[in-house]
Amino acid sequence: MYNIAFPQMGDYCVPAYFLLSNILDANIIKAPKITNKTIELGFKYSPDFVCTPFKYTLGTMIECLDMGADTLIQYGGGCRYGYYAELQEKILNDLGYDFKMINLVIEGRINLRRINKLLKQIDSKYSKIKSIYYSFITLKMIKYMDEIDDFIRENVGFEVVKGSFEKLKEEMLIKFGNVKSYHELKIIYRYFLNKFKCVKVYKPDDRLRIGIIGELYTLMEPFSNYYIEKELAKNNIEVKRFTNVDYLFLRKSKRMKKYLKNNPYVKYSMGADASDNVANCQYLCENGYDGIIHIKSSFCTPEIGVMQVISKIAESYDVPIMFFSFDGQSSETGFKTRLEAFYDMLEMRKNK
Amino acid sequence: MDKVGIPRGLFYYYYGDLWKCFFDKLGVSYIVSPNTNKEIMDRGIKVSNDEMCLSFKVFLGHVDYLKDKCDYILVPRISNFGISNQTCTNFLGAYDIVNNLFDVNVLNYNIDLDKRETLKKGLFKIGRELGKSFLDIKFAYLYAMDKYKEKVKKDIEINMERLxxxxxxxxxxxxxxxxxxxxxxxxxxxxxxxxxxxxxxxxxxxxxxxxxxxxxxxxxxxxxxxxxxxxxxxxxxxxxxxxxxxxxxxxxxxxxxxxxxxxxxxxxxxxxxxxxxxxxxxxxxxxxxxxxxxxxxxxx
Structure with missing residues (x-):
């Protein structure tokens, strides 16, 4: 029996765990939450100027292997994230670990036939039909999670009883993890959506609204951005974020096609999420958001290229914008001070 | 004033000779920015984002040098050469970045074999934008391609000899x-x-x-x-x-x-x-x- 592990990202370990445990007859290891120790491990063994997600995922992989995993799953994106798996495998092999690496996405393309073959090697009784059914449920689960997350982001800053949203969400994730069928998932989703809507919030009309855009891993893994959303919520700010798995998988390509037609700022796709962020920035400016925060991991090439385009747009709409670059070793206090100064400035602008 | 400016950076080292032949035959005057020097690099560092790679900063420096010396600046975009043959993200974004950073006319073509945008199509597009007739462009293209291939072949031979x-x-x-x-x-x-x-x-x-x-x-x-x-x-x-x-x-x-x-x-x-x-x-x-x-x- 195989012990499978995968690097985690935000709360998406719940649907991933659900999917793997249902379609494979194997022992799934839940990766430990990312801590400073993880980062230290990742930094120690990574090449110098590779982007930060590489270091985070490598650190997690080492921790998983130490916990007894013998099969690792890595996924990829449209940029160099798609090439992580091969080098990480080599680095870990050089460290003396013996394991099998499965790369789900190559060059941003998902080849179902190849994945099917790989999964067959792990579990000979693996069935296609079952996995299609559970993949469908997982996709729906991710969609529901993302919808609820969007709702939370808008309201969590204004809850009357502190911590009520977080508590409810934890409850929901546990329930989601133990779902048996699509029908059950739907019922649970509706039940929790109602509950979330019933949480008492006090939303003043002159509240600050901030949009967060940037590189996908840093956006979705809260540890890597020092819990920026929580920090903003603590100060009664409504947060809007576009990037989530559901958006990247299903809605992005359609939206970009529409957006790139006759656009004054960008003519072509600039790689990964870059031109997507230009679109989001324009949307935020046009819809009256008070400020924009752009976050990325250091050395993320597409985002570096697009930063100047974004700041040009923000300037022409007269919306303040703040850039953060996280390399996992920057000081948290420095980051918090800059963030504080930013929303203080926004508040002053608003009261003028 | 020359018509087309060719920045001596990134793309130049792949397509420079081809472009020069093409413009020569087409009868378009062009200017190639000089070899990178300290001044050009400083210019590039000034206009670019501080996390960009050095080669791209140098490229932007060349563009900055050329901006008031010509009518058009040639900045192509190269996305991929078919499946599994992508290029670096800077090659993808170069055109849009230059377009947003500088107030210049950019002469642009796109190589994206996934979407059937080839080099040939690109050069024809450039020729038409410069107001040349179809036949002129065709002759220039064939001539330039011939010379370019010859040169590549020669380079490879010299390299092999050395090996x-x-x-x-x-x-x-x-x-x-x-x-x-x-x-x-x-x-x-x-x-x-x-x-x-x-x-x-x-x-x-x-x-x-x-x-x-x-x-x-x-x-x-x-x-x-x-x-x-x-x-x-x-x-x-x-x-x-x-x-x-x-x-x-x-x-x-x-x-x-x-x-x-x-x-x-x-x-x-x-x-x-x-x-x-x-x-x-x-x-x-x-x-x-x-x-x-x-x-x-x-x-x-």
Whole structure:
């Protein structure tokens, strides 16, 4: 029996765990939450100027292997994230670990036939039909999670009883993890959506609204951005974020096609999420958001290229914008001070 | 005032000769920015984001130099050469970045074989934008392509000859826009030449052979230029004495592909990362000791 592990990202370990445990007859290891120790491990063994997600995922992989995993799953994106798996495998092999690496996405393309073959090697009784059914449920689960997350982001800053949203969400994730069928998932989703809507919030009309855009891993893994959303919520700010798995998988390509037609700022796709962020920035400016925060991991090439385009747009709409670059070793206090100064400035602008 | 400005950076080192031939035959006057010097690099660093890679900063410096010296500046966009043959993200974004940073007319074409946008289509588009007739463009294109292929063939032949010589041989694994750039790689090349070493350039190999060979080291790699580099390294591995890696800080594809190559080969190598502020003395010391190691290996 195989012990499978995968690097985690935000709360998406719940649907991933659900999917793997249902379609494979194997022992799934839940990766430990990312801590400073993880980062230290990742930094120690990574090449110098590779982007930060590489270091985070490598650190997690080492921790998983130490916990007894013998099969690792890595996924990829449209940029160099798609090439992580091969080098990480080599680095870990050089460290003396013996394991099998499965790369789900190559060059941003998902080849179902190849994945099917790989999964067959792990579990000979693996069935296609079952996995299609559970993949469908997982996709729906991710969609529901993302919808609820969007709702939370808008309201969590204004809850009357502190911590009520977080508590409810934890409850929901546990329930989601133990779902048996699509029908059950739907019922649970509706039940929790109602509950979330019933949480008492006090939303003043002159509240600050901030949009967060940037590189996908840093956006979705809260540890890597020092819990920026929580920090903003603590100060009664409504947060809007576009990037989530559901958006990247299903809605992005359609939206970009529409957006790139006759656009004054960008003519072509600039790689990964870059031109997507230009679109989001324009949307935020046009819809009256008070400020924009752009976050990325250091050395993320597409985002570096697009930063100047974004700041040009923000300037022409007269919306303040703040850039953060996280390399996992920057000081948290420095980051918090800059963030504080930013929303203080926004508040002053608003009261003028 | 010349009509078209060609920045001497990134794309120039792949298509420069082709462009020059094409414009010559077409009867369009052009200006190529001078070799990179300190002033151009400073200009580039001033306009660019501080996290951009050095080669791209230099490229922007060249564009900045040309901006009031010509009507159009030629900045293509290269996305991919088919499946599994992507380029670096800076090649994808160059046009849009230049367009947003500078207030200039940009002459642009797009190579995106996934969407059937080829070099031929691109050059025809440029010709039409410059107001030339279809036949003129066709003649110019065929002529330029002919010359270009001839030159590539010749370069490969010279490279192969060197590979079979009996002298000490070093393979430079680097992108051409770093190797041949006046400030980034030229000092290193000059130094090696003065030390009586034969230099093999990894960009002067046959693409079709090297990209196949790269599969031996890396199965998943999908950056075309990195693939060529790896393939060239494998092709010449038995014949060379050492490998010299040159990359500009912080190069995206190099950080992964070169690291993999370094971990998989058993040859002496040295990895130089150029960030623009370094003095050449430091590099010289490292090269010196590297050459010592190689020569001692050869004696043993």
């Amino acid at each position: 079979n010589s009996k002298n000490t041989k070093i393979l430079i694994v680097s992108h051409p826009y770093n190797t041949y750039d006046n400030l980034i790689g030229m000092d290193i090349v000059k130094y090696l030449n003065s030390q009586n070493v034969d230099i093999i350039y990894c960009d002067k190999f046959d693409d079709s052979i090297t990209s196949k060979l790269s599969k031996k080291i890396s199965h998943d790699l999908y950056f075309k230029y990195s693939k060529n580099n790896l393939g060239a390294a494998i092709y010449s591995l038995d014949k060379i004495d050492g490998i010299l890696f040159i990359s500009s800080f912080p190069c995206g594809p190099d950080s992964l592909a070169n690291e993999l190559l370094m971990r998989k080969i058993k040859k002496p190598y040295v990895n130089l990362i150029i960030d623009g502020d370094m003095s050449f003395t430091g590099i010289e010391t490292r090269l010196e000791s590297f050459l010592d190691v190689i020569r001692r290996n050869a004696c043993v």
